[in-house]
Amino acid sequence: MSTARLLRWLQRSGPSRVRLLTGISISLVSAMASLILLGGAGLLVGKAAGRGGLAALGGLLILIELVAFLRAPLRYEERLLTHRVALGSMVRWRVWLYDVLALRTPGSLSYLSNGDLLDRSIEDIDTLEDLYVRIVLPLITAVVAGVLGVVVIGIFVPLAGLILAVGLLVGISLSLWCGHLSSHSTFEATRLRGEASAITVDLIDGGLDLSMAGHYGSYVRRLDEIEFHFARTDRRLSLIRSVGLSLLALVSGAVLIGVVLCCAVATHQGSLTPAEAAGLSLASLASLEPLLGVLFGALRAPGVDAAAMRLEELETSPVSALEPSSPVPWPRDASPLTFEKVTLSPAPLSMPVIEHLTLSIDPGDHVAILGASGTGKSTLCRSIMKFLEVDAGTIAVGTASYPSLTSESIRTHVALLDQSPTLFAGTLGDTLRLGAPDASDAALLSILEQCQLQELLPNGLESLSLPLAEDGRSLSLGQQRRIALARVLLRTPEILLLDEPTAGLSREQAKSVLSNALRYAGDATVILVTHDVEETAGFDAVWNLEGGRLSRIDPGAEPLLELRS
Known part of the structure; x- marks a missing residue:
């Protein structure tokens, strides 16, 4: 998988800087809301168990309800803005694709079947949408939530903040490792999909000729073979996904236990109240929650990279006809x-x-x-x-x-x-x-x-x-x-x-x-x-x-x- 290629396609999409900065700002506010919501809930439970004052409990309850009310529209606006950026980028990617094809058809792409070219023009461009929706946004959210959680928890319990930071780094590294493991299978699945599309179009357009030549059955059998290999590849990807989820759950659990123990020690030493310990423990969950999106994004990244690579292969095809840098007009008078x-x-x-x-x-x-x-x-x-x-x-x-x-x-x-x-x-x-x-x-x-x-x-x-x-x-x-x-x-x-x-x-x-x-x-x-x-x-x-x-x-x-x- 090529990170440079994905960055190149991000640059090629040319998104609005205002929208990107707005999206990052909303992610920051949304992450703060999650920390306040879970941390406040822990603090509320702790104060209620410790028989805190009614006024304090009421104030916390109002704050939690207000944040819970605001969190949903913030998340919605965050996703809406991301999809707007993604859809706008898809328009620019399609314009890029048509510009590439216009310079290379009908002569330079004769080595590609209609089905394969159709698959690249539709499926691969659609796959690139996940570059923003399932890769960039979850990674930004995880980084923002992680940094906020480490800073907030580290202020009260430095060791707990360090444990959370290490856990987040391990979780992100684990997700990237799973993405790397899935690269070969994902590229194979993309290749099989393209071949299946090409054969399907051949069967639709030339079914009669294939039948008369006695090759219709062999094409259908090849489709069955592709389906078998695709299913095997999908099982392999499912196994990697399951292993990744299991390991991520273990890391998150270990981090949570470490934070809880550190908070318990701080409570025993008198530097934290039980209510504050409960609030910080639940706040760590808000920082760990986005790791799931990072894992799914890392698993999706090879597929997006494979789609980007297939599209760039079109660009490497020789140009059929070059356009002049300083064109001249067509002659006004009839000319030989x-x-x-x-x-x-x-x-x-x-x-x-x-x-x-x-x-x-x-x-x-x-x-x-x-x-x-x-x-x-x-x-x-x-x-x-x-x-x-x-x-x-x-x-x-x-x-x-x-x-x-x-x-x-x-x-x-x-x-x-x-x-x-x-x-x-x-x-x-x-x-x-x-x-x-x-x-x-x-x-x-x-x-x-x-x-x-x-x-x-x-x-x-x-x-x-x-x-x-x-x-x-x-x-x-x-x-x-x-x-x-x-x-x-x-x-x-x-x-x-x-x-x-x-x-x-x-x-x-x-x-x-x-x-x-x-x-x-x-x-x-x-x-x-x-x-x-x-x-x-x-x-x-x-x-x-x-x-x-x-x-x-x-x-x-x-x-x-x-x-x-």
Whole structure:
């Protein structure tokens, strides 16, 4: 377990200093209230047993009731403030996570499964909440209560104060030792949880394919194995927790006995009254009580550290595309898209699939790039979207090179329709407005009609409220692709990328999608990458991508015409 890592995440959370100081102050007052409550109760019992005056007993009783009345709201406010700090920190941690992911997707995190990434994004961030709630707050409370108890008891009986101080140090050390013992098991449990999440998502998303391949049962058996190992790890952690609680009870009992004996000796010597001895003995309990929270916090710390480590692993992944320190604006006038000796790899540290590519595409041109699967067509599209950095060479729009343009600027002017566009759950109108948030209802209806989706508009404007299932499962594949095209066209991009946009569609559906894209792209530059030679008909230029190299094909050349026929 790394204490430095936990401190780093505390610093990364950036909590309000005012709230932190307020929380510490409330912890101090709350600890004083606990000491007064238990110490006053002991003093009250002692005076009552010694037949103290009625006025003194009444005054003590009023004081105890007043403190008991105030202690509950103080504890509540202490926890409320801590949760506010924790929730505010979770917001900042999530922003940090999204910033990290935005710079690394889709290229740099391909080694992670969707389930593992989902587990890190949700479970690990939620686990970090315990950094404040179950670690920092109990430790502050224990330190404050311990110092107050040692000072108060030490003033009256120095030896009893020393015994309490030693007992508190032993109790905190014991808690940290138990936390250290649980580290390995906790890290193992975190790893197993991530693997279980990944397998579960694979079973949900790919259950049919796994069944057809005969591997569904092996995945389920692996889940059972994980459950077995997780249960064994949990039993080990439970044993450590039980041992810790038992030892902490022994330490607390020994300290209490030591304080009681010291107070008894002081009473025998006449330096303490029996009532004061009873009050100090019970006051020591108020100082020992927070040790339980320290133990649970120490046992929880390895889990929080494991979550922090898994999140920081994302940050160590190479960045897919770097942002410029001094960005330049996108050219105002329509400009050619140029590639100068560009070498590309599908992911950082992988082998290049395109080498020494040199190409210039004029504004408004319709260009088709033909190539078999695995030749780097999609990698080329991702580099144009600045999802990937080039290994060598330069991509530019006019005089503005890609390294000098921000990702936001590029993706404002360049739109991509690929072979698996995502349709989110919501209404038809909501889905379309992802491309143009300010688009009017009339504009939405118009683009839907242009993309031949009249069947979705039986009730005019009311049809925009049509609910769509996640991933567009309530629609046919052709309707999904045409809605994705409509969403892209709404953005009126300067460059429209079509990456195998007709994959999985029938010939008629494919023809409809492509013809709509070309007809309504306006003055945009259209770049189609495809393996289907028939789809290149009508394009201004056709290039063949093979072996990492581009070669131009005359659209009217006899070999190409033969392939189309």
